Amino acid sequence: MATTLAKAADSDTAAVDHAARIEHVSKSFAGPTGQQLVLDDITLDVAPGEFVTLLGASGCGKSTLLNLVAGLDRPTAGSISTDGRPALMFQEHALFPWLTAGKNIELALKLRGVPKSERRERAEELLELVRLKGAYGKRVHELSGGMRQRVALARALGQDSKLLLMDEPFAALDAITRDVLHDELTRIWRETNLSVLFVTHNVREAVRLAQRVVLLSSRPGRVAREWRVDIPQPRRIEDAAVAELSVEITEELRGEIRRHGQH
Amino acid sequence: MASTETSVDKTGPVDEAEKQAREAGRTGRDHHDLAGLEAGLDALETVQSSRTPLRETLVRKVLPPVVAVALVLVVWQALVSFKVVDDPSKLPSPGAVWGEVTDAWLQGTLLDYIWTSVSRGLLGFLMALAIGTPLGLIVARVRFVRAAIGPILSGLQSLPSVAWVPPAVIWLGLDNKMMYAVILLGAVPSIANGLVSGVDQVPPLFLRAGRTLGATGLRGTWHIVMPAALPGYLAGLKQGWAFSWRSLMAAEIIASSPDLGVGLGQLLENGRNTSSMSMVFLAIILILIVGIAIDLLIFSPLERSVLRSRGLLVKS
Numbered sequence: 001m002a003t004t005l006a007k008a009a010d011s012d013t014a015a016v017d018h019a020a021r022i023e024h025v026s027k028s029f030a031g032p033t034g035q036q037l038v039l040d041d042i043t044l045d046v047a048p049g050e051f052v053t054l055l056g057a058s059g060c061g062k063s064t065l066l067n068l069v070a071g072l073d074r075p076t077a078g079s080i081s082t083d084g085r086p087a088l089m090f091q092e093h094a095l096f097p098w099l100t101a102g103k104n105i106e107l108a109l110k111l112r113g114v115p116k117s118e119r120r121e122r123a124e125e126l127l128e129l130v131r132l133k134g135a136y137g138k139r140v141h142e143l144s145g146g147m148r149q150r151v152a153l154a155r156a157l158g159q160d161s162k163l164l165l166m167d168e169p170f171a172a173l174d175a176i177t178r179d180v181l182h183d184e185l186t187r188i189w190r191e192t193n194l195s196v197l198f199v200t201h202n203v204r205e206a207v208r209l210a211q212r213v214v215l216l217s218s219r220p221g222r223v224a225r226e227w228r229v230d231i232p233q234p235r236r237i238e239d240a241a242v243a244e245l246s247v248e249i250t251e252e253l254r255g256e257i258r259r260h261g262q263h
Numbered sequence: 264m265a266s267t268e269t270s271v272d273k274t275g276p277v278d279e280a281e282k283q284a285r286e287a288g289r290t291g292r293d294h295h296d297l298a299g300l301e302a303g304l305d306a307l308e309t310v311q312s313s314r315t316p317l318r319e320t321l322v323r324k325v326l327p328p329v330v331a332v333a334l335v336l337v338v339w340q341a342l343v344s345f346k347v348v349d350d351p352s353k354l355p356s357p358g359a360v361w362g363e364v365t366d367a368w369l370q371g372t373l374l375d376y377i378w379t380s381v382s383r384g385l386l387g388f389l390m391a392l393a394i395g396t397p398l399g400l401i402v403a404r405v406r407f408v409r410a411a412i413g414p415i416l417s418g419l420q421s422l423p424s425v426a427w428v429p430p431a432v433i434w435l436g437l438d439n440k441m442m443y444a445v446i447l448l449g450a451v452p453s454i455a456n457g458l459v460s461g462v463d464q465v466p467p468l469f470l471r472a473g474r475t476l477g478a479t480g481l482r483g484t485w486h487i488v489m490p491a492a493l494p495g496y497l498a499g500l501k502q503g504w505a506f507s508w509r510s511l512m513a514a515e516i517i518a519s520s521p522d523l524g525v526g527l528g529q530l531l532e533n534g535r536n537t538s539s540m541s542m543v544f545l546a547i548i549l550i551l552i553v554g555i556a557i558d559l560l561i562f563s564p565l566e567r568s569v570l571r572s573r574g575l576l577v578k579s
Contacts, residue, residue, distance in 0.1 A: 139572060145308065180304060
């Protein structure tokens with residue numbers, strides 16, 4: 001079932017090909033009390049086609065790490081390499097309201113140089129992939145929260161990146177919609193050879209989706225522990241096996257959080 | 264966030280019915296089931312936006328101002344009829360002003376007055392647009408330029424543009440060039456400032472999303488910043504037009520010369536010189552109507568269509 005790995009250092013370092021390689025990355029920001037260390041010596045690989053979730057409480061710097069991998073910010077120390085420019089999905093859909101759903105996707109295609117004649121067809125295909133056929137001409141405000149995130153997913157897929165970074169993309173959705181989107185994401189991930197680095201603070205979500213769950217400690221963020229999730233897909237969030245591993249990880253997460261109250 | 268998924272205490276004994284439902288859910292959860300569930304969710308949560316019917320628009324938007332104008336006319340006529348103000352050189356009757364309108368129409372000069380001013384105003388506004396837009400973009404995007412001229416630009420907005428008329432007359436003489444100079448000095452700061460505040464209000468999320476899509480530098484400006492700043496920019500244009508029109512009227516009133524042709528400002532000044540209060544009233548009413556008409560015919564529809572397409576128009 002669920003085997004616990006020791007530490008990130010154990011993972012296969014011989015593999016040359018990787019979707020993302022994060023090596024000894026630290027990040028500090030100027031805070032009110034001088035330099036504040038947010039990420040401390042993070043080392044993490046995402047293999048091609050792998051689905052990894054980064055799990056942690058508030059202040060563990062998981063979003064910071066994702067921004068670094070996305071190239072939106074630079075690490076203070078260490079190095080990050082990715083296989084091409086990664087796509088990024090946010091908690092907010094971040095769709096452009098001046099464009100229709102279809103045109104949002106076409107902008108991603110245009111910016112990576114897809115010729116004009118192919119864009120429309122490709123955008124329709126991507127919409128079909130997220131099961132939003134017919135939403136091409138819809139304005140962003142005409143779509144529901146779940147539909148917006150699916151268009152955002154289609155737009156991210158339109159970047160044709162090898163790595164998809166997701167920053168709590170379903171956190172603002174209601175439980176049923178989130179459940180459906182988990183299924184969709186798993187389906188799309190299995191249909192494509194995409195690697196996913198998925199940030200969440202929701203333990204069940206992490207276990208439901210990932211092949212590997214990486215727990216970060218807080219302030220500063222360090223890799224605390226890793227779990228390989230061998231539960232066969234498609235999983236359900238209420239599966240007993242998912243629940244069982246979630247209990248174990250939650251215990252660990254609680255321990256991490258508890259440590260902060262002690263000093 | 265206290266969602267049910269995170270709470271591990273919920274894994275206690277499960278009653279039989281729930282277990283059965285769960286099993287049923289698992290086996291029935293094939294491809295089509297998920298698609299169906301999703302379609303249901305989409306249908307339930309989609310907002311239907313429709314346009315208001317014409318009749319309702321007429322009743323709620325057109326009727327009130329018509330009533331207000333009619334009321335003003337009634338009060339005006341009453342003031343004259345009941346001899347509250349019994350001096351036509353102070354307050355002409357609505358009929359006398361209407362007489363001016365028909366006279367000017369029959370002489371064929373009414374449209375000339377209007378066209379002289381409107382063509383000047385619009386041409387001046389277009390020039391202000393061509394200068395104010397790149398200027399605003401540079402001020403918004405280049406930090407040094409913003410620090411250098413940003414405060415001056417917003418300060419210029421509070422300077423009444425009529426103050427520019429005397430120097431403009433001295434520099435450029437009594438001709439159209441001077442009119443355009445005054446319009447530009449009035450409208451360029453408004454347009455530039457509108458764009459600057461539009462750019463400032465672009466949500467950082469859009470910029471980050473744009474950057475991950477590869478829209479950086481000029482491509483970012485063109486694909487993300489400009490469209491995102493459009494509502495603020497349009498508000499600036501609207502104000503820019505108001506400033507153009509005001510500046511032009513000030514220039515026309517102060518600097519009248521036979522070579523310049525009679526615009527609405529000169530008409531007002533002529534009315535004063537010939538002590539014809541009804542002509543003064545005619546000029547004021549025409550100035551007001553043109554100002555409102557341009558706003559109503561050009562800027563408001565433009566602004567509304569932009570806001571509507573983005574779902575930002577709140578129906579009242």
